[in-house]
Amino acid sequence: MSIKKKTKILLLSVLTEKNAIITEELGICSIASFLEQDGFDVTLVNSTRSYLDMGKIYEANADIIGVPMYSTTEKVVVEVCTKIKKDNPNIILVMGGYWPTLYGKQLMETYDIFDYAIMGEGELPFRDLSNAIEYKADASNIKSLIYRKGDCVIQNERGGVVEDLDTLPFPRRDLLVNNKLKYAYISTSRGCMANCNFCWNRKFWNPADKNYWRGRSPENVIEEIKLLVDKYNVNRYWFIDSSFEDSKNGKPDRMWAIAQKIIDEKLTITYETYFRSEVYKKFTPEKMELMKKSGLVGVIFGTESGNADDLRLYGKIATVEDNLNTIKYFRENDIAIDIGFINFNPYSTFDNLRKNADFLEETVFASVLYYFVERCQITEFSDLYYKVKNDGLLLPTDKMGCYDYKYINEDIGHLSEYLYYKYHGNEDSIVYFYAKKIGSIIREEFKIVSYLKRNYGIYDDKIMKAIKKNEETAWELLREINASNADCFRQLLDMTESKWNKNEAEKLTEKYWSLQNMKGMSDKLEKNRLSLYLNLNKLGLSPINYFNLNI
Numbered sequence: 001m002s003i004k005k006k007t008k009i010l011l012l013s014v015l016t017e018k019n020a021i022i023t024e025e026l027g028i029c030s031i032a033s034f035l036e037q038d039g040f041d042v043t044l045v046n047s048t049r050s051y052l053d054m055g056k057i058y059e060a061n062a063d064i065i066g067v068p069m070y071s072t073t074e075k076v077v078v079e080v081c082t083k084i085k086k087d088n089p090n091i092i093l094v095m096g097g098y099w100p101t102l103y104g105k106q107l108m109e110t111y112d113i114f115d116y117a118i119m120g121e122g123e124l125p126f127r128d129l130s131n132a133i134e135y136k137a138d139a140s141n142i143k144s145l146i147y148r149k150g151d152c153v154i155q156n157e158r159g160g161v162v163e164d165l166d167t168l169p170f171p172r173r174d175l176l177v178n179n180k181l182k183y184a185y186i187s188t189s190r191g192c193m194a195n196c197n198f199c200w201n202r203k204f205w206n207p208a209d210k211n212y213w214r215g216r217s218p219e220n221v222i223e224e225i226k227l228l229v230d231k232y233n234v235n236r237y238w239f240i241d242s243s244f245e246d247s248k249n250g251k252p253d254r255m256w257a258i259a260q261k262i263i264d265e266k267l268t269i270t271y272e273t274y275f276r277s278e279v280y281k282k283f284t285p286e287k288m289e290l291m292k293k294s295g296l297v298g299v300i301f302g303t304e305s306g307n308a309d310d311l312r313l314y315g316k317i318a319t320v321e322d323n324l325n326t327i328k329y330f331r332e333n334d335i336a337i338d339i340g341f342i343n344f345n346p347y348s349t350f351d352n353l354r355k356n357a358d359f360l361e362e363t364v365f366a367s368v369l370y371y372f373v374e375r376c377q378i379t380e381f382s383d384l385y386y387k388v389k390n391d392g393l394l395l396p397t398d399k400m401g402c403y404d405y406k407y408i409n410e411d412i413g414h415l416s417e418y419l420y421y422k423y424h425g426n427e428d429s430i431v432y433f434y435a436k437k438i439g440s441i442i443r444e445e446f447k448i449v450s451y452l453k454r455n456y457g458i459y460d461d462k463i464m465k466a467i468k469k470n471e472e473t474a475w476e477l478l479r480e481i482n483a484s485n486a487d488c489f490r491q492l493l494d495m496t497e498s499k500w501n502k503n504e505a506e507k508l509t510e511k512y513w514s515l516q517n518m519k520g521m522s523d524k525l526e527k528n529r530l531s532l533y534l535n536l537n538k539l540g541l542s543p544i545n546y547f548n549l550n551i
């Protein structure tokens, strides 16, 4: 630990109510530990806007406040920071994270309450800035910094990143400890080895290097998990890496080693993670056993599409066949699967949208309305952004971010916008609320089912029978709504292809995607979910057992 410094720092995360999942933000937790190691006194506050305790912020008596900002949190962050600056004009406000990395200069020009913005990885530039403030030194040479000079905003060039992630101290866990959370995020790598055209991840960490991926050693990851298990009794994890299987040489050896060490250290944990769809090709039956034994219960795949043209457009490595195979393979192995899916994009055709519907129906993801509604959000400066721009499809806007574009086929554009704004864009859509509840069976419930089978079912026939019965009923119900949702979407496509008619679209969606239908199905699934817990309880397996294990 270096010498104690006078400058006090507060790292503050403000979530919108819509994102009111109380989770840690590893980014600022990591910066907090890093600054602390350098001798700074650091306070962390995470909150949603309405629960934010301004008293806590002022109590910290901070000289510098650092805030992460996302596209969705710009408004609330600005609102809170405006109040802070008004009450304490001397506090130095620094924004960082995804949104300021993309638009830091514009944000500084728009909101004069901010003194600095930091682009990309935060540890090194935030430390250098804090030291410049501590020692009243010139900050203008700090790489990745955006600062003010008179009336101008100056954007420095991007700087380097922490090459060896093992050298970073483990992130602070204030929220985990204070809220007694039993669910922790772990970041085992930064960057991504793929180059999806709509994504900006690789440029985020270092715009100069296409595949700037760095991974922590398995030993270092296990040390952190052990600490969390031993000290805070946390058994449930989310490895939030872009793709857990990544490595510099393309082989998932690091991932196998992490799994092996979890087993060797007898860490009885479960975890979920992100994979790319082609990953199944790297699995063997032995490796699948290894991953299951180490606690893998859930995976989100960046599937994105069910047709070859769109997969090519998005620059995905996986083919449609890979997407189908991977879902089948992991489900056969009792690992709960969720997918990322982009149904519409500016180049969508009727043929490809029908293929998407077939894909969703085949994989039973058509049971979840939001997969049909989802449309491509194009990050500015991504490869797809330049293509859409060059093709003259971008609509002029003074908003930051890039969501507004024309569709090659105007009628498809009407359908896409209609669905998006009726459901996704409308925060109050109660139909969408129930659609999400149906989605949570696929997203959450099957993870519990898979865990229960592996940990209790295999030792007790009656328990296994009860779990399987519940699972079969859930799939049966999902298949029912799966077929009807796919049917609705195909009819919407047929109608749009003959002539777009909003009234017809309204009639169809009100018939199939009515509140009554969605709520009815959601209630049936909920009843089934609860009946499993009751039945298991009758068999002597109380929810306390498995919920204590934090599934």
Ligand code: B12
Residues within 6 Å of the ligand: 014, 015, 016, 019, 021, 023, 024, 025, 026, 027, 028, 030, 031, 065, 066, 067, 068, 069, 070, 071, 072, 073, 094, 095, 096, 097, 098, 099, 118, 120, 121, 122, 123, 126, 185, 187, 201, 240, 241, 242
């Ligand atoms: C876990 C996660 C969540 C969690 C926790 C939030 C969080 N940010 O930790 C939850 C579920 C709450 C969440 C929600 C959302 N998320 Co999210 N999430 C992630 C995920 C998978 C991991 C984040 C992480 O921990 N990374 C590891 C840490 C070490 O990196 P980091 O967070 O980027 O932090 C570093 C830098 O960004 C920077 N930094 C971050 N904050 C600050 C602050 C200051 C002052 C400074 C100087 C630097 C700095 O320094 C950090 C350390 O180097 C990322 C994808 C990814 N793999 O990174 C998406 C990601 C961050 N999420 C994203 C989005 C869009 C969202 C949502 C807006 C989704 C939605 N539509 O509702 C919400 C909004 C979040 C909010 N704050 O309200 C996008 C952000 C893109 C954007 N344009 O803003 C990402 C990149 C995914 C993607 N590729 O689209 N998310």
Ligand code: SF4
Residues within 6 Å of the ligand: 192, 193, 194, 195, 196, 199, 200, 201, 202, 242, 243, 276, 302
């Ligand atoms: S795999 Fe995910 S993080 Fe990596 S480039 Fe593709 S979308 Fe981005």
